[in-house]
């Protein structure tokens with residue numbers, strides 16, 4: 178089994194802390210995660226509105242590069258943290274398998290560029306890899322400072338879970354919750370964990386987009402969450418960076434830290450705050466309460 | 480129009496486009512469109528339906544009936560956030576989100592989307608960046624979007640921009656892949672294949688498909 182990391186554009190800019198913390202956590206777990214060399218755009222949401230076929234072909238180039246970099250290892254997975262990339266690449270993978278004529282066209286396009294079609298490269302989300310490949314036991318065994326006493330709202334958003342994820346439940350996903358339990362934290366029971374955050378509408382039609390973010394922030398606060406945990410760079414951005422705007426629009430205090438699940442993992446595993454990109458957060462409120470050191474390294478889940 | 484007519488315009492069958500539904504149905508798995516039972520689950524699940532001029536259920540009905548112009552001009556598809564709620568809950572397994580995309584593609588080709596409405600502008604700018612560099616550069620994308628739709632917004636967002644900049648979350652670099660020649664030939668071949676399909680008048684040649 179070989180993992181290759183597919184960043185996408187957000188993890189190189191606004192979502193840098195996601196990249197930093199994920200790589201730090203995988204490093205601490207001794208799982209090699211080299212970056213896919215010369216990766217190109219996944220053809221996300223906006224691109225598909227212009228040309229779906231081109232979006233699929235772009236994804237297919239990434240698959241070819243992955244197969245090339247894996248040097249013949251048949252069991253290669255792209256690890257894709259961004260929800261939009263995860264969906265885009267997964268969609269291309271599915272459509273190529275379900276529609277042979279589409280695959281034929283894409284194959285021709287790749288051949289014209291001297292590349293071969295690689296339809297066996299899998300698309301996996303780090304939540305999936307951590308829970309199903311690495312295992313929660315290994316995660317708990319690495320916990321040095323328990324997050325006991327912390328109440329987290331796990332927020333999955335849309336595109337990791339819908340419509341293609343096969344590693345979690347579409348109505349009530351639990352992978353992130355289980356990771357948080359393994360770190361000692363308490364998770365909030367809230368039905369909004371897969372409700373839309375507004376996606377790119379916050380940047381385009383602000384009042385419509387931010388309203389959706391507001392609903393999430395408000396509900397998380399009402400339910401007493403200390404922190405919202407996300408697994409997508411756009412969700413994190415929407416929920417964190419518009420807090421001041423939303424507060425002004427709705428005359429409501431919605432200040433609450435919004436972090437990546439990998440940042441909390443790193444904190445519990447005792448990794449350096451800077452290596453986890455915690456200094457990149459702009460929430461008006463300080464990140465999180467102190468983590469509690471665990472005696473003897475082994476932590477008992479909450 | 481009288482007040483009690485509720486703003487609805489009467490349309491005669493001869494004014495509708497019977498080919499529109501077939502066009503949309505040509506996308507992979509698109510023929511399921513015809514099995515819609517108008518249950519409204521999609522509209523109920525959609526977090527944005529109350530902002531839309533036509534709800535997702537209405538859009539499906541209008542496509543089937545041939546209200547091509549109305550559907551292409553509507554804001555609905557451009558408000559769709561691709562959350563896939565409708566798609567996973569539809570009892571007839573209709574890929575509503577994909578249908579929204581198909582409508583967007585036709586509207587873009589025909590240039591009949593709402594002008595200066597930011598979402599189609601964003602899609603166009605994103606497409607351009609990726610077509611040339613193989614990657615998107617977030618900062619440039621946003622600046623171009625604001626510039627083309629609402630330059631004032633750039634100032635409104637200046638504070639946020641500064642906060643992000645100080646924390647290393649904005650990059651002014653235009654990112655690009657190394658082997659752009661591969662990208663160019665891939666995209667050129669796709670265009671060529673589409674032209675061939677168009678000439679052969681096969682399903683893949685339909686506008687919804689591209």
Ligand code: SF4
Nearest residue numbers: 515516518519521569
């Ligand atoms: S949920 Fe499906 S069947 Fe029901 S109205 Fe919407 S598209 Fe039609």
Ligand code: SF4
Nearest residue numbers: 525559560562563565
């Ligand atoms: S995918 Fe679009 S139409 Fe469907 S529920 Fe989400 S926002 Fe509404």
